[in-house]
Amino acid sequence: MYELIKVNDKTFYIDCPAKIGVYQAGENEVYLIDAGSDKDAGRKVRQILEKNEWTLKGILNTHSNADHIGGNAYLSRNTGCPVFTDGIEAAFTEHPILEPSFLYGGYPFKDLRHKFLMAQESETRGFDDPDYPKEVKVIPLPGHFFDMVGFRTPDDTVFLADCISSKETLDKYGISFIYDVEKHLETLDKVENMEAKFFVPAHAPAGERVKELAAYNRDKVYEAAEKIKNICAEPKNFEEILKRVFDEYNMQLTFEQYVLIGSTVRSYLAWMKDKGEMQAEINDNMLFWRK
Template sequence: MKLELRRLGPSTWYVPGRVNVGYYEEEGRGYLIDSGLDDDQGRRLLNLIRSERGVPLRAIVNTHSNADHVGANAFIQGRTGCEVWATRIEAALTECTTLEPLFLWGAFPFPQIRDKFVEAKPSRAAFIGNSGPIRDTRLSAVPLPGHFLDMIGVRTPDDVLFLADALFDPAVLNKYRFMVMLDVRRGRETLEWLEREPAAWYVPCHAPASQDIRELVRRNREALDWVADAVWTALESPSSREDVLARLAVENGLSMDASHLLLNLCCVGAHLTALAEAGRAEPHVEGGRLLWRRTERPRAASA
């Protein structure tokens, strides 16, 4: 697929692809918003920017540290000397990319989950806050909690709001069924915020740019609700996190490799945490297994 810059405002473009990448210019310098998966993507992005814009690249602003968003950082940084900016915890994973497969597996990762789709090449990263102005630019960070550890969106002065992985295309949701979500409660808050937040353009990383995202928010909320209901149904009898995922996989014909399975286990775990926070389920250890069972929310004491 040939890369192209699509203009959304006087100083703002995006590059459509498997991961939509943002591009912004200010005072004769360029800024990427995420970089894509690998060296090939980085090479093609640089060639595109040089041929069509011809300005030096100052920085890559990473919305979060998933490999498909930071995988081209190292190549681009090596070729241009540009900076990489990310929130503190996402910067840590951007610099030490082994941390992502490590926390997915819960131990030092085995080789099959250390490919470029999970473990990107490391790049040097500097910290930015998750809200407000980004360094000495006119870009602004907005917190988008839920999907990952400290994910942000980026708003440009042209009122273009880059949304990272806060929303997914319905085709993606229908194919994979799971929305990767580490914090369900805060993910729901992000959807509510997006429904109310005005912008001239919205650019999710895994859905087309749009001037109206209300329907996309609705579809994503439905997908989140579907997983929540499926996890609750699976707790008809005490079940482990693996039991819950296995039931959902069999019932819905889901095919997964090791990396995909571990991501889905994180998602199931996030829903179990949400049930525990709501007082609807609790964990217990039985026969050397961590099982989850339904429970009633404690009633408030009468006055």
């Protein structure tokens, strides 16, 4: 874990739970793509940088989920490097309470205010900032989160953030976190047709091909949608639907899974309602969903 792997002339990644990219911009200057989950991850990354005698010039964040920005604060504080992100992701990075608040749908109780869902805050700059390395191309990859992006380095390595999950993860859990199902499917179409020398997804094996895995991720989205529609053959309220989803996928409910999968199920319901495949109705002061 936290092994530095070289994939092209100037591009590396650090193998860890959410892969961290390293782009070598000069002989001794590098940029990170994401920063790990917390200060401990940041400390391990810093040790790798020092071992290679690299100066950290900046952190490029793909999106603001805590496992990708948790190392920002430690690394920027100890190296003075800027953090680059944009749009809604910048707001979540500067105000991390937004992530558990968004997922819960209100002020999150204490069990949700921890590093898994809420990173330390860090100041950010936009991708249009003069100090952003313009040779690293920003690739919009919305769906999993609001304004998630990937990056293409000059030696044609593409970092895909969280837009695809590994086959093993999908087979184990069946349903993965998605904010906007329609945008997520559009992103999977884009990735399936993308060309590059090498691909580095954050939570799937890195390699030269990604087409088949993108298609498998799409299949799992439609499979989850069908399960939810079948659950709603008769009118059900949200809590009933969520319980059935957990039962169908043999998952155990926890506070974290309640907000992550709960938010995802709401996104599926909204997507299918907008397509005319799901109805929402209020009866006796309760909201019910029906196929």
